[in-house]
Amino acid sequence: MSTIDQFESVFRSAIKPSYDPQPLSISKILWVSDLDEQDAEPYARACQEYLTDAGSDLIGEVSILPKELSHDLNTLIEEISKRSPDLIVTHRNLHSDASFGYTLGDHIEVLTQVTHVPILLCPHHSHWRAELLGAPKKVMVLTDQLSANPVLIDAALSLVRDQGQITLAHIEDESQFNRFIDSISKIPELDTEIARSSIQAQLFKETEDFVEAIKTALLEKQREVTVHSEIQMGHTLRTYVSMVEVHQIDMVVMQSKVEDQVAIHGLSYPLAVELNQLPMLIL
């Protein structure tokens, strides 16, 4: 313990993340779909009930955007801007063919990037019914996307039912990690095994610290929600999909925007495509 860097490391690792829950304020909800108005009605009603179930703070009015106004992307964006909703509820393959499960459709891809309004993305109506839309009991949040952005947790807390459960999922990409370790193994000055165990332990510890901060904050706010974490090293997409199955997750909360690119967030897109039977809250 004698070098400058060693002590700086000790003090840096002593900084613990903190979390102060800020529930989402949702009073105006916009239902966007390619259904006729009478077919869309049950979904809108279900959406209203869903939000009522989720918590009294979220009782909001659901308005239906006529399908003619959502067909053209420019019109759709204009309408959203005009109506300035707090939440958009829509479905996959909006105005596109849903028979192939390889894409979310152009409308959704553009919508997730252009608007800053949270989007609740439901499965396509061709194989999903309004009755299935209920306040989720089990919500999974992708914490590796958090990076000082606790709004994902805020959103999950706003939508999960009381007595529900939030799973904070964190997967470190094993192939990327192994690539770094492989490089370290070729540097004589660095001990490969120490590097492997220390880096992995530190990566996990940072997430655990954040999970602890969330748990503490929820305990203080007396929210009756169970929080547990799943921190693993593995193939990110496969592991997330398997976690959803194992924990019988009802909804996934994730981020779609990255500051330095216009495309949808790297992992969010394939995950949204894979989990096509699950509602997702995309921020």
Added chain:
Amino acid sequence: MSDHRAQSFQRTLGYYFMINLISILNPSAAQAVHKVVEHHVAHHPPEAWVTYLFTALLVGLIFCLAFEEKIHAQKSVIASSFALMGLALGTFFDILPFGPEAASKGAAPMINHFGETLFHPVFIQGVDWGVIAIIFGASLFVDITSKSGLFTWIALKLTKSSGGNPLKLLWAYGVMTVVFSAVLNNVTAMIIVGSLSVVSLEKLSRRDLLLGFLLIEGLLTNVGGLLTLISSVPNIIVGTAAGISFGRFFVIAAPFVLVTTAVTLWLGAKMFKITGFESEHQEVEGRRLVAQFDESEGIESRGFFIFSSVMTICFVFTIALASMIPGLNKLGMAYVALLFAGIMMLKFKSSASEFYKSIDWDLLGFFVALFAFINVLEHAHVLALIGQGLSHIINLGETLGGASLLVSASVFSSVTDNIPLAAMLAKILNAQQTAGDSSLWWSVIFGANLGGNITPIGSASTLVAVTMMHKHKLPMSFSGFVIRAVPFAIVQIILAIIYVSLFV
């Protein structure tokens, strides 16, 4: 020269035969005779040009230490080179206290209290092993103790108690620098407090204050280094030579350290415009940010943390009271330092070698070589020569002489290592039979420590402060440091002169 050496050899042979005979009959008489003999045999005056030759060697050593960075050589290597050179020349000129057995045993004789003759190489005899043992034991003890997370716990607790207020943080870190410099060594104190300053000011988004914080902390390490007898190497060397006890040292130094710390922090806050919060929002945000520090982060074992805390308190008290505890008053502070290091090592008995790696072997090697070299210089009458020069300063009187000595020591130690300076001056004052309660000892102690604040190379801890500035891309040239640090150094040295003149 050969005749002179032959006569010297015969004389020496005769004296040692006599001592051995007397030691059988009466050990204490033998010791008394030995002292006379040693003086007679070893200290025959060398020719003047030999003394000047060794003086030139000393100047060479000082220059090499001053330009240590430029010549890319570590202290131990520089001092060893000069020590080896000095020993070879000393042997050639026959100024070293070899006995008649030296050729066969490869060592010079020494007679202990029981009249037993011991043979040690001549370069071993000149080393003050008490000082080496204190530094080794205390370093080991501190290194193991820091493993418990004690020092980081204290540092983070203080950070949180400041509420993130920059001015309170400066005072908290300033006081912590002084206390850590007193308990640990100056370099470790600078590294701990400096690293924490970097991290906490970044967290508070006040990186603009970092330069001021690091500079003030660097300057305060040398003030804190004055607090106790074991706080810095010059203190150990001079204090031991003067026979100043730990308690007396603390009682004399503490008021000065207290006042100088307060003045330095006040001046630093003014100079670097470090102020408190200006709005309630800033206060709330500052509190929130420092609350994120978890002081228990570095604590791996609660039990070891408590044990280390208790041991640190015991260590300081035992060192302080060593001269009053029967048994320990004979074994000395060096034994206490080694004992506490040994007890702490029991916790890590299977990985003890890890801690040996953290010992500053360069520093210890430097001390050993330096003591050996100074011993040669003593026999070459170089110290007597410097003493003659110094006596002009000392003869100016207790007040003016002491002040001149303090300023000279400060100026000298601002450009080169203060350890050879302290070691040399201690030897000279001792040779002049300066009383233990003379203020001249304190002039050397204060001057040797505070001189380190004039330039970035004046002390290892200010050099660490500048290294940290450069690591964090803060511009600080040699002249830039001197311009900023000199006002502090002048104030501190003036305070020291007043204090030594009036109160010591």
